[in-house]
């Protein structure tokens with residue numbers, strides 16, 4: 028069973044599609060979720076024990092389910108959302124579901140790092156809660172947020188490999204089918220190199236952007 | 244201008260209860276620089292933060308220009324906070340934004356038009372001497388420069404009150420002086436009432452008109468800086484005054500005093516204002532009543548621009564003549580206290 032270079036290109040495209048889309052969606056969910064985990068905690072600007080505990084528990088529950096089990100467990104849900112339970116788009120659903128809570132924790136950490144003095148200054152100048160979040164917490168946390176999203180993106184590259192289980196395709200899937208199941212070490216070697224380069228690229232890009240924001 | 248009426252503040256730290264303010268009654272008049280001094284943990288910051296409700300009093304009222312601010316709605320409170328600027332010990336600037344953007348922030352939040360913001364920010368940066376640093380980031384500035392940005396930011400919305408929480412405590416002495424004189428300029432030129440808290444008596448001496456001494460959530464002494472410095476009542480206040488006035492008699496002098504001597508001898512502490520007047524008065528007294536006068540120890544500092552000093556003076560001679568000399572000196576507006584423990 029031969030393999031062409033175009034197969035690698037297709038696989039890379041699939042990986043980038045899965046990672047790109049799931050990063051987008053999980054950031055859209057994870058960012059507000061992480062911010063909510065910060066501002067509703069005790070002593071913070073929108074303290075609300077109920078909201079905080081509910082959100083935190085949900086995040087913990089999803090985070091504790093191994094990804095591969097999540098993929099299978101939510102197949103009905105996936106079918107509901109994208110109309111199918113196999114293929115690249117079907118892989119994106121569990122990836123988002125697993126990455127969003129993860130990102131929310133990274134966001135939470137990044138925002139908690141912001142000096143509480145900055146919040147005080149904001150309050151002292153008469154800022155609303157919304158202004159504090161958007162004009163103070165977000166910009167101050169941004170460099171750390173970018174680094175957090177970089178970590179999450181690399182995590183998604185790893186998850187995309189396992190998404191092969193539901194026919195998502197991608198580089199990781201190639202490595203597993205050819206390398207792991209058929210002992211084709213050449214293919215495995217090439218895919219691993221591609222993955223290393225991809226991860227390297229993402230990390231470098233993330234560092235670069237974070238540094239740019241930190242010191243414009 | 245600002246009135247605290249029986250204000251208390253209690254913090255609950257888990258099971259621990261901290262009474263940070265224990266019934267504060269205090270009035271700060273319009274246009275004055277009012278200093279609150281006390282050791283760490285005395286409740287100074289809690290008191291200050293009740294003026295813009297960064298901390299809400301547990302009981303009691305805080306009146307600002309006659310209005311009970313504890314009754315304000317959220318929107319009213321935000322408006323109120325625009326009339327009260329705040330300067331912090333650690334500056335609390337946004338590291339992600341330029342000096343310009345930091346100073347502009349209160350105006351952006353208040354939805355002031357852009358053109359107006361530009362004008363106001365440049366005016367403020369000019370005033371604090373940082374116009375050339377508008378496009379720098381806070382981490383490119385020295386501590387003193389950061390505090391200037393903090394002050395410019397606090398003044399952006401043209402407040403009538405400025406709150407300073409240990410505004411110079413993170414700065415070296417020289418920078419401290421510069422920042423204090425800037426605060427004084429703000430007070431004099433813009434007629435802004437300044438309430439500042441500090442653990443350093445030198446800050447009080449340098450710029451304050453009035454002072455309150457705090458200990459364990461209570462104001463234990465207050466009054467004009469002059470009165471408190473020249474006539475401190477409590478031990479804590481005396482210690483604070485001593486820390487900057489050096490009125491404490493050195494041990495070497497004390498030893499000298501405790502040695503037995505022949506003849507009648509009395510030692511007095513003279514507190515005087517305006518250095519020029521005192522010494523001639525003393526020497527005139529000596530001549531007039533035929534006494535030996537010996538200045539054992541002395542210290543002169545400036546309080547609100549007026550020389551202010553202590554002299555430890557030994558009078559030798561007949562008791563009756565000493566008493567007449569004391570009356571003579573008192574008439575020259577010199578306050579005389581017997582130096583306790585060093586009589587006869």
Ligand SMILES: Nc1ncnc2c1ncn2[C@@H]1O[C@H](COP(=O)(O)OP(=O)(O)O)[C@@H](O)[C@H]1O
Nearest residue numbers: 254256261263282283284285286287288289290
């Ligand atoms: N947010 C808070 N939560 C709990 N305790 C506090 C809080 N703020 C201050 N305290 C306590 O209240 C007391 C007075 O603190 P503070 O007003 O900061 O004093 P100061 O500014 O004079 O050092 C201290 O014992 C301090 O530990």
Ligand SMILES: [Mg+2]
Nearest residue numbers: 287288289409
């Ligand atoms: Mg304090």
